[in-house]
Amino acid sequence: MSATQMQLGDVAVSIEDGIATLTLDRRPHNAITTETAVALAEFFRSAAERSDVRVVLLTAAGPIFCAGADIGDMSGIAERTTLDYRNGYTAHTKLFEAMWETEVPVISAVGGKVAGIGWMLALLADLVVADQDVRWTHTFTRRGMVPHAGDPYFLTRLIPFRRLMEISLLSDGVSGSTLEEWGIVNRAVPADAVVATARELAERLAVGPTRSLGMTKQLYRRALDLPIQAALTDERASVALIATTHDRAEGLAAFVEGRPPVFLGR
Amino acid sequence: MSATQMQLGDVAVSIEDGIATLTLDRRPHNAITTETAVALAEFFRSAAERSDVRVVLLTAAGPIFCAGADIGDMSGIAERTTLDYRNGYTAHTKLFEAMWETEVPVISAVGGKVAGIGWMLALLADLVVADQDVRWTHTFTRRGMVPHAGDPYFLTRLIPFRRLMEISLLSDGVSGSTLEEWGIVNRAVPADAVVATARELAERLAVGPTRSLGMTKQLYRRALDLPIQAALTDERASVALIATTHDRAEGLAAFVEGRPPVFLGR
Amino acid sequence: MSATQMQLGDVAVSIEDGIATLTLDRRPHNAITTETAVALAEFFRSAAERSDVRVVLLTAAGPIFCAGADIGDMSGIAERTTLDYRNGYTAHTKLFEAMWETEVPVISAVGGKVAGIGWMLALLADLVVADQDVRWTHTFTRRGMVPHAGDPYFLTRLIPFRRLMEISLLSDGVSGSTLEEWGIVNRAVPADAVVATARELAERLAVGPTRSLGMTKQLYRRALDLPIQAALTDERASVALIATTHDRAEGLAAFVEGRPPVFLGR
Numbered sequence: 001m002s003a004t005q006m007q008l009g010d011v012a013v014s015i016e017d018g019i020a021t022l023t024l025d026r027r028p029h030n031a032i033t034t035e036t037a038v039a040l041a042e043f044f045r046s047a048a049e050r051s052d053v054r055v056v057l058l059t060a061a062g063p064i065f066c067a068g069a070d071i072g073d074m075s076g077i078a079e080r081t082t083l084d085y086r087n088g089y090t091a092h093t094k095l096f097e098a099m100w101e102t103e104v105p106v107i108s109a110v111g112g113k114v115a116g117i118g119w120m121l122a123l124l125a126d127l128v129v130a131d132q133d134v135r136w137t138h139t140f141t142r143r144g145m146v147p148h149a150g151d152p153y154f155l156t157r158l159i160p161f162r163r164l165m166e167i168s169l170l171s172d173g174v175s176g177s178t179l180e181e182w183g184i185v186n187r188a189v190p191a192d193a194v195v196a197t198a199r200e201l202a203e204r205l206a207v208g209p210t211r212s213l214g215m216t217k218q219l220y221r222r223a224l225d226l227p228i229q230a231a232l233t234d235e236r237a238s239v240a241l242i243a244t245t246h247d248r249a250e251g252l253a254a255f256v257e258g259r260p261p262v263f264l265g266r
Numbered sequence: 267m268s269a270t271q272m273q274l275g276d277v278a279v280s281i282e283d284g285i286a287t288l289t290l291d292r293r294p295h296n297a298i299t300t301e302t303a304v305a306l307a308e309f310f311r312s313a314a315e316r317s318d319v320r321v322v323l324l325t326a327a328g329p330i331f332c333a334g335a336d337i338g339d340m341s342g343i344a345e346r347t348t349l350d351y352r353n354g355y356t357a358h359t360k361l362f363e364a365m366w367e368t369e370v371p372v373i374s375a376v377g378g379k380v381a382g383i384g385w386m387l388a389l390l391a392d393l394v395v396a397d398q399d400v401r402w403t404h405t406f407t408r409r410g411m412v413p414h415a416g417d418p419y420f421l422t423r424l425i426p427f428r429r430l431m432e433i434s435l436l437s438d439g440v441s442g443s444t445l446e447e448w449g450i451v452n453r454a455v456p457a458d459a460v461v462a463t464a465r466e467l468a469e470r471l472a473v474g475p476t477r478s479l480g481m482t483k484q485l486y487r488r489a490l491d492l493p494i495q496a497a498l499t500d501e502r503a504s505v506a507l508i509a510t511t512h513d514r515a516e517g518l519a520a521f522v523e524g525r526p527p528v529f530l531g532r
Numbered sequence: 533m534s535a536t537q538m539q540l541g542d543v544a545v546s547i548e549d550g551i552a553t554l555t556l557d558r559r560p561h562n563a564i565t566t567e568t569a570v571a572l573a574e575f576f577r578s579a580a581e582r583s584d585v586r587v588v589l590l591t592a593a594g595p596i597f598c599a600g601a602d603i604g605d606m607s608g609i610a611e612r613t614t615l616d617y618r619n620g621y622t623a624h625t626k627l628f629e630a631m632w633e634t635e636v637p638v639i640s641a642v643g644g645k646v647a648g649i650g651w652m653l654a655l656l657a658d659l660v661v662a663d664q665d666v667r668w669t670h671t672f673t674r675r676g677m678v679p680h681a682g683d684p685y686f687l688t689r690l691i692p693f694r695r696l697m698e699i700s701l702l703s704d705g706v707s708g709s710t711l712e713e714w715g716i717v718n719r720a721v722p723a724d725a726v727v728a729t730a731r732e733l734a735e736r737l738a739v740g741p742t743r744s745l746g747m748t749k750q751l752y753r754r755a756l757d758l759p760i761q762a763a764l765t766d767e768r769a770s771v772a773l774i775a776t777t778h779d780r781a782e783g784l785a786a787f788v789e790g791r792p793p794v795f796l797g798r
Contacts, residue, residue, distance in 0.1 A: 084774040086768035087404060093764060100760075111594060126431045144741035144783030144795060146770045148749050152755040155569045158427060161690060161756070164656045168748055169737065176548035181425045182715065183448065187502030203434065209410035216412050216434055223418040224427070225759055227491055228366075231419035232359060236352035239410045243351040265409060296748075371701060392697045449692045449714065471701065475676035482678050489684040490693070492778060493757055497685035500624060502618040504678045509617040519678030529676065530716055 004052060008038025008043050012126035018265065019053035019199075020047070020104075024121075025061035026102065031070035032117065041098040045215045048103035048214060054265045055205040059109040059126055059196055066138065068116025069149065085265030092149040099124040100221060103214035105205050109198030110176075111191060117149045123158050123184070126217050129198040130180070130239055132188035142171045149192040157224055159184050180206035208248035270318065272306075274309050284531065285318035285465075286313070286370075290387075291327035297336035298383065303357040305365040314369035314480060320531045321471040323393055323464055325375040334382025334405065336417065358383055358415040365390040365482025365485060368421065369480035371471050375464030376415035377457060381405045385417045389424050389450070391481050395464040396446070398454035401439030408437045423490055425450050475513035476531035536584065540575050541568025550586035550797065552579070552636075552730075556653075557593035563602035564649065569623040572631040580746060582769035584625060585766065585798045587737040589730055591659055592639040596706065600648030616794035624649055624681040631656040632686065637748035639738050641730030642708075643723060647671045647683045655690050655716070658749050661730040662712070664720035667705030674703045689756055691716050741779035742797035 003016035011032065016023050022040075024030050032040075035133035047053050052083060060066055099106065099120070108125035114136040122136075130136075140147045147155070147168065154166055163182045167174060180188035189197050205213060215238045221229045242248050247263045254261035269282035276292035276299065288306075290296050298306075313319050326332055335358050345517070348367055356513045365372065365386070374391035380402040388402075389396060390479060396402075406413045413434065433440060446454035456464050481504045488498045508514050513529045520527035542558035542565065543700065554572075556562050564572075579585050592598055592604035600625050631638065631652070640657035646668040654660060654668075662668075672679045679687070683704060687696055695714045712720035721729050736744060747770045755763045766767045774780050786793035 004280060004789055027512065035642060073562055080775075083726055085772040088771060097760070123709070126435055128428070131704070132727065136378040140794075141741060141744045141748055142783070143787055144744045144777065144779040144781075144793065146767070146774045147742055147772050150760075150767070151376065151759050152751040152767050153758070155750055160692065160716060161752075162715050164752060166718050168752065169745055170733070183428050184429060186432050192775060201436070209407060212407045212410045212412055215434055216407055218433065219412060220422055220427075220430060223422045228363070228416075229417050230336065232416060234412055235412070235416070235418050239414050240348050240351040242410070243346075244348055244411045245283070246411065247410040248538050249410075251408070251604045255409055261408075299687045304611055316534060374746075376594065378778040393609075394694070407748045421690065422574050426692065449694050452694060467702070475673060478676045479701055480672045480680055482673055485678060485684040486688055487691075492685070494629070494685050496684075498682060500681055501678070501682070501684050504618060505680050506614050508676070509674065510614055513676040515676075517674070522673055527676065 008039035009033060011036060011040055013043070015052050017203075018101050019051070019057055019202050020053045020055070021057045021059070023061055024066060026070070027062040028064060029067040030060050030064050030097070030112075030118075031068055032066065032092060032121070032209075032253065033070045034072055035093040035228040037069075038096040039166070041091070041095040043102070044095075044098040044102040051265070053104060055202050056104055056106040056209045057202040058106060058121070059195060060112060063112045065110045065114050066111035066121045068118055077243070089149040091121065096154060098119045098122055098227060098265050100150075100216070101163030103211075103218055105213045107198050107202050107205070107218065109195045110134075110185070111194040114236060120149065120151060120154055124154060127187075127198075127201055127258075128185040129187045129194055129201070131194050131237065132174035132176040132180070135175050136179065137173045138167045138171045140171070141169060153207065161229070196228040207263060209245070209251060209263040210263075211245050212242055212247060212251070215242060267511060277298060277302060277306055279309070281318050283469075284318065285323055285468050286319045286321070287323045287325070287329055288312060288327050291331060291413040292336070295329060295333040295336075296326050296330050296384075297334055298332065298358060298380075298387070299336045300338055300357040303335075303361040306358070308359040310361075310364040310368040310370070314498055317531070319370060320495045321468050322372040323368055323468040324372055324387070325461060325464070326378055327371045329375045329378045331378035331380050332384030332387045333379065334384055349416065355383075355415040360384045362390055362416040362420060366416075367484070368491035369477075369484055371476070371483065373464050373468050373471070375461045376400075376451070377460040379403070383417065386415065386417060386420055387523040390420060393453075393464075394451040395453045395455060395460055395467070396442035397449040397457050397460050398446070399457065401441050402445065403439045404433045404437045406437070407435060444518070456525070473529060475511070475517060475527075475529040477511050478508055478517070481508060540571035541565060542756055543568060543572055545575070548583050548600050550584065551734050552585045552587070553589045553591070555593055555600060558602070560596060561599040561602075562592050562594065562644070563600055564601045564624060564627070564653070566604055566623040568755070569601075569627040573623070573627040575636040575780050576627075576630040576636070583797070585636060586742045587734050588638040589641060589734040590638060590653070591686055591727060591730070595644045597642045597644035597646050598650030599645065600646065600650055600655045604700040605739055612620055621681040624768075628652045628656055628682040628686060632682075633750070635740075635750055637728050637745045637749065639734050639737070641727045642666075643726040645669070652681065652683060652686055653777040656686060658783065659719075659730075659733055661710035661719045661721060661733070662717040663723050663726050664712070665723065668704045668711065670693050670699045670703045673701060685771075690696040707794070713753070739795060741777070741793075741795040743777050743782060744774055744779060744783070747774060
């Protein structure tokens with residue numbers, strides 16, 4: 001089967017063997033435009049409905065993974081009222097909400113520099129592979145800004161609090177190795193191993209029980225903010241739903257028969 | 267005083283010198299049956315009312331600490347509707363809720379392998395001692411399942427989020443040493459030191475101010491999910507209640523008199 | 533410009549070059565009296581309104597940073613009812629609430645021992661520099677007490693849960709080096725480098741975009757306890773407000789012009 005190709009704004013998508021490889025390419029900065037944010041958000045919202053996608057591998061072209069938002073044409077900015085500023089990042093916020101809620105497992109291969117909202121593009125994946133030597137910079141306070149597009153909500157859930165203060169207030173570069181030590185990324189590897197490591201993980205997940213993987217990560221993400229009884233109710237609904245899938249029956253049968261399971265992703 | 271002995275399903279209980287040693291023994295897998303879950307839950311609910319129990323030391327027999335749930339007789343499973351599946355783990359869920367809410371301090375000595383809901387049996391203790399070389403496996407997604415019996419709620423509170431994604435989606439074995447590095451267990455020690463290390467901790471807590479220890483850990487567990495004013499109200503009630511105990515008065519007197527306190531557990 | 537001096541209970545304040553240096557001095561224990569708590573709380577509440585304060589550097593005199601609360605005259609204690617005990621730490625609680633909510637960036641230089649509510653005085657700063665060799669002790673359960681004055685709420689948000697159990701239930705001394713490893717302080721340095729390291733950080737922040745730094749840390753602190761849509765609403769209001777500041781415009785202009793920004797703190 002040849003690869004399916006499509007374009008989501010500045011993101012090239014290639015789908016093959018269950019892996020949707022997304023490559024952001026708007027060099028040199030790989031800033032996310034509104035158009036890209038909208039298209040990418042829609043992709044994450046509907047990815048779980050595609051039978052050809054069992055995992056997303058998210059990467060970027062060039063030495064900068066993503067340096068932030070490109071809010072485009074600034075010509076209207078002089079007419080903006082203070083209140084208008086509240087809505088300056090709506091499309092980008094919706095992208096990160098979609099990444100947070102998506103059912104499809106996502107792996108990011110972060111070979112380049114990360115700045116601003118690029119932190120969310122990298123960290124909202126389920127598993128994150130980073131170049132051990134490349135430095136990420138939070139940037140917002142360097143420019144007199146406040147973090148936005150969901151950053152305060154998401155980063156408090158993904159970065160240990162004391163480290164987040166250091167990252168955001170000092171805005172110094174932090175290497176992939178340090179991010180791994182701090183529990184912020186899963187793997188920090190040499191530059192030439194970033195994509196290969198991430199792809200290997202993607203290949204593993206691509207033959208996994210897609211619904212089980214997807215519902216598992218969704219349960220965890222939602223449980224972060226649910227009180228216990230609501231989390232238990234949520235969990236019970238997922239237990240019932242997963243019982244209707246082929247892969248759940250296959251997982252049980254394979255276990256009973258002492259053989260490796262063959263998951264179909266449904 | 268000779269030891270008090272009792273049996274809670276597959277868990278043998280021996281109470282001596284303030285330490286209730288609980289040993290799960292349903293080898294080889296030490297899977298938790300519904301009967302064991304119910305009996306153990308009741309024990310954790312009422313343990314704080316027993317004057318002979320000042321700390322629980324939870325351990326298991328054999329090379330597997332706990333490999334998950336034994337949901338028993340599967341003969342009725344064919345008649346289960348999808349909705350019925352929601353209630354498949356009710357007894358086990360109640361066990362882990364009881365462990366989470368119990369006032370009595372709990373130490374787990376995890377010398378064997380851990381899988382599935384065994385993670386909660388091990389980690390819902392206040393202090394966890396693990397064999398540095400033994401690997402824990404989360405297992406759920408390996409079988410096409412979703413985590414259940416409280417796992418999404420509890421593990422998001424006990425395991426740093428990025429590590430939890432790795433543990434749950436890859437389901438690779440993670441050694442006790444790695445769990446210690448990741449802040450998931452308190453101590454990772456050689457196999458022959460697991461029980462001794464845990465027992466030493468239990469002996470320390472067994473002569474401690476039982477109510478103070480118990481109410482302290484309960485305050486922290488509840489505070490995880492309370493907004494600030496509710497947490498402060500909760501704290502103030504505990505401050506008042508602890509002021510009525512012998513051990514609080516003894517702690518103050520010993521401090522003023524510059525001598526070690528003699529706590530009685532009440 | 534010569535330094536502005538003032539006294540807040542037992543805390544000497546010296547304001548110079550945008551840095552308010554606060555030195556707690558009630559040796560030997562540096563216990564916080566009610567009077568000090570009230571004065572210090574008021575300072576943190578109003579600090580953001582002072583144009584001469586762009587960062588707070590919090591430190592203490594002598595070998596003990598802060599050993600807890602000094603609840604003062606105990607003569608009335610015999611008449612206290614159980615219910616009265618609920619209000620024993622009101623002033624101290626309000627101090628820590630004020631530190632948590634303050635807009636001004638705070639750096640603590642913790643050169644001495646820390647015990648009891650001293651943990652909050654040290655850790656409620658945004659960046660914490662500790663002596664690598666000095667041990668902190670939580671103390672509450674050693675005395676048969678429960679943690680109070682906000683400790684259950686704040687420490688669950690600032691200390692990884694498993695470590696918090698160890699710190700609170702065992703109440704052993706934990707060195708600055710270990711606290712750094714556990715992600716509880718930002719920097720653990722030799723004794724003679726504590727103040728210099730903290731001052732260097734303070735000097736950096738003192739020429740930073742004060743409002744951006746302050747609103748950033750407030751967004752993160754609030755986001756810890758907000759559901760996603762409330763956090764996004766909160767963020768959007770801050771984005772609009774920051775757009776009205778000199779420093780935001782300067783940050784943007786400097787970036788466009790490729791020069792270092794000159795922030796004025798407004």
